[in-house]
Amino acid sequence: MFDIGFLPVRIWDILDILIVGYLLFQLYKLLRGSIAFNIFIGVLLLYVVWWLVEQLGMDLLKAVLNQFVNLGVIILVIIFQPEIRRFLLFLGNNTLRQRSNVLDRILNRSNLEGSEQRDRQVRAIKAAVMRMGRQHVGALIVFTKNVNLEGIVSGGVLMDAAITEPLIESIFNKESPLHDGAVVMGGGKIMMASCILPVSENPNLPKSAGLRHRAGVGVSEKASVAAFIVSEETGRVSFAYDGQLERYLSEQRLTELLEEHYV
Numbered sequence: 220m221f222d223i224g225f226l227p228v229r230i231w232d233i234l235d236i237l238i239v240g241y242l243l244f245q246l247y248k249l250l251r252g253s254i255a256f257n258i259f260i261g262v263l264l265l266y267v268v269w270w271l272v273e274q275l276g277m278d279l280l281k282a283v284l285n286q287f288v289n290l291g292v293i294i295l296v297i298i299f300q301p302e303i304r305r306f307l308l309f310l311g312n313n314t315l316r317q318r319s320n321v322l323d324r325i326l327n328r329s330n331l332e333g334s335e336q337r338d339r340q341v342r343a344i345k346a347a348v349m350r351m352g353r354q355h356v357g358a359l360i361v362f363t364k365n366v367n368l369e370g371i372v373s374g375g376v377l378m379d380a381a382i383t384e385p386l387i388e389s390i391f392n393k394e395s396p397l398h399d400g401a402v403v404m405g406g407g408k409i410m411m412a413s414c415i416l417p418v419s420e421n422p423n424l425p426k427s428a429g430l431r432h433r434a435g436v437g438v439s440e441k442a443s444v445a446a447f448i449v450s451e452e453t454g455r456v457s458f459a460y461d462g463q464l465e466r467y468l469s470e471q472r473l474t475e476l477l478e479e480h481y482v
């Protein structure tokens with residue numbers, strides 16, 4: 220296509236760089252905030268040291284490091300088994316999501332009836348969240364439709380129920396056997412309750428963010444999902460997306476975020 224100095228650049232080279240860049244970014248997103256990220260940096264450092272030792276001809280150290288490097292791929296697969304699994308799931312899910320978007324467009328599913336239903340569901344979730352906040356009932360709600368959360372969410376009780384305000388409040392009521400853990404909803408249904416989410420290990424989260432908030436952030440680090448958290452202690456509502464925690468939402472901000480992220 221064109222030359223940079225003596226280097227001919229083809230369109231495939233640019234595509235190559237873009238794909239590798241995109242995959243590395245997704246890998247970073249998967250590892251970010253978790254202990255696996257530190258391990259990854261450790262592995263990179265080890266590799267740099269090994270390369271330096273080889274260049275400098277330090278034979279004894281090289282022999283020791285060689286033991287690690289020779290087993291490198293196997294060690295990496297064992298250490299990063301959950302991340303590799305999630306990465307492959309991410310690739311598969313994205314393909315499925317594209318197919319479902321195309322289908323949605325062909326079937327024109329975003330018709331008037333659908334949008335009225337959506338408005339009703341968003342209103343129900345908002346009312347439930349606000350009321351739970353006022354009553355200091357702790358809650359954790361995750362929105363997802365296309366993302367297969369297998370491997371990220373564990374436990375959980377299958378619900379497949381309509382989204383209504385009384386049902387959401389009943390689930391999180393302290394007397395309910397389902398109140399512990401997160402509710403996963405999407406596609407107009409409450410899909411699961413009592414789910415255990417991955418807890419974020421991000422050291423930059425505020426000290427006052429306990430396990431419920433860290434679980435909301437954790438799931439948003441691992442998958443493209445939004446999570447709403449009602450604090451039992453303060454009654455305040457927070458929002459987690461893309462590994463970031465937005466705390467103390469006003470009613471207006473809650474409405475905006477629900478509208479934007481409800482799936």
Ligand SMILES: Nc1ncnc2c1ncn2[C@@H]1O[C@H](COP(=O)(O)OP(=O)(O)OP(=O)(O)O)[C@@H](O)[C@H]1O
Pocket residue numbers: 357358359398399400401414415416417418427428429430431432433434449450451452453
């Ligand atoms: N990994 C997890 N996945 C889903 N829910 C969790 C997880 N860990 C804790 N929880 C929920 O959070 C509750 C404990 O919350 P904790 O008090 O530690 O968090 P917090 O962020 O300080 O929230 P709060 O402000 O409501 O106290 C548990 O009873 C459980 O329902």
